[in-house]
Amino acid sequence: MIKEILLSLSRNAKITQVSRILLPIIIVHGGAGDWKDERIPIGMEYVSKAAKVGFTTLMNGGSVLDAAEDCTLFMENCGELNAGKGARPNEDGILELDAMIIDGNNLDFGSVAAVSGVQNPISLARYIMEKTDYKFFAGPNAKRIYDEMIAKGYRRAEHGSIREQSNSRTADTVGCIVVDSLGRIAATSSTGGISKKKPGRIGDSPIMGSGAYANSQCAASATGYGEHIMRVVLSRMVTLYIEEGINPMSAARKGIDMFEKKTGSEAGIIAVDAVGNFGYATNAKAMPVAIIQGEMKNITIIDCLEK
Numbered sequence: 001m002i003k004e005i006l007l008s009l010s011r012n013a014k015i016t017q018v019s020r021i022l023l024p025i026i027i028v029h030g031g032a033g034d035w036k037d038e039r040i041p042i043g044m045e046y047v048s049k050a051a052k053v054g055f056t057t058l059m060n061g062g063s064v065l066d067a068a069e070d071c072t073l074f075m076e077n078c079g080e081l082n083a084g085k086g087a088r089p090n091e092d093g094i095l096e097l098d099a100m101i102i103d104g105n106n107l108d109f110g111s112v113a114a115v116s117g118v119q120n121p122i123s124l125a126r127y128i129m130e131k132t133d134y135k136f137f138a139g140p141n142a143k144r145i146y147d148e149m150i151a152k153g154y155r156r157a158e159h160g161s162i163r164e165q166s167n168s169r170t171a172d173t174v175g176c177i178v179v180d181s182l183g184r185i186a187a188t189s190s191t192g193g194i195s196k197k198k199p200g201r202i203g204d205s206p207i208m209g210s211g212a213y214a215n216s217q218c219a220a221s222a223t224g225y226g227e228h229i230m231r232v233v234l235s236r237m238v239t240l241y242i243e244e245g246i247n248p249m250s251a252a253r254k255g256i257d258m259f260e261k262k263t264g265s266e267a268g269i270i271a272v273d274a275v276g277n278f279g280y281a282t283n284a285k286a287m288p289v290a291i292i293q294g295e296m297k298n299i300t301i302i303d304c305l306e307k
């Protein structure tokens, strides 16, 4: 599997290019950061598997929200990425998770932050969006909404014991964007946050416009230092560039350049427009990205390493 991935590995990720126009599309990232060399192929393996999971949901008649949730849930469950089961613990060794799901066409979202005892915050975020009068729950009371979600049968309880502690060796946050053949868009983000964060710390990932953004025209999902991503509202900025006529690859690059100039920090971003042009950029060491466009066999997997 890893061999297959490495064969399709492109090291030109930082070079601007205009993609083909083709729908449906799913683009997935496994986090931008200081990846250990030996973990990069693992990150690439899991983003490609996640993209296949989401694309399969779409091919089986699922909505963009179904596909985005399934893709993200796979990454939360795989234990190899900084989300769900594999999330990085806080300073006290406890997992406190942040996640968001966005329905671009309805300009709607659900978010959850600093929640413990929940392995799949992405499903909880979707429940918040679809079944409550609110958009965002945080902290211990978010778990009460999770219990309500399970009691109502919206999702089944997670399999096995929920990890509240972890010795995660994993790298970064996960996120995806899905556009179906009618141009409907959904985006996600899910994370355990930055290393050794203080209990209660919340990053950009559940913040609409910062960790991700989607509307009926385009979407973006970000990763990197949340404290700095929030300062420039990175995902909304990149989508605004796309709305102004810049192609998603150049918009992603422009967003990362702007971010670096204003904050001196590191981040990564993926972006797509409603007709299937996509982009990605990072100024961190690496960011595993997988894209499936049109049909399952059109898969591209990139590590975004500097050439």
Ligand code: ASP
Pocket (backbone or CB within 6 Å): 031, 032, 033, 171, 172, 173, 191, 192, 193, 194, 202, 203, 204, 205, 222, 223, 224, 225, 226, 227
């Ligand atoms: N953006 C995430 C946060 O600050 C971390 C990451 O993407 O690695 O919580």
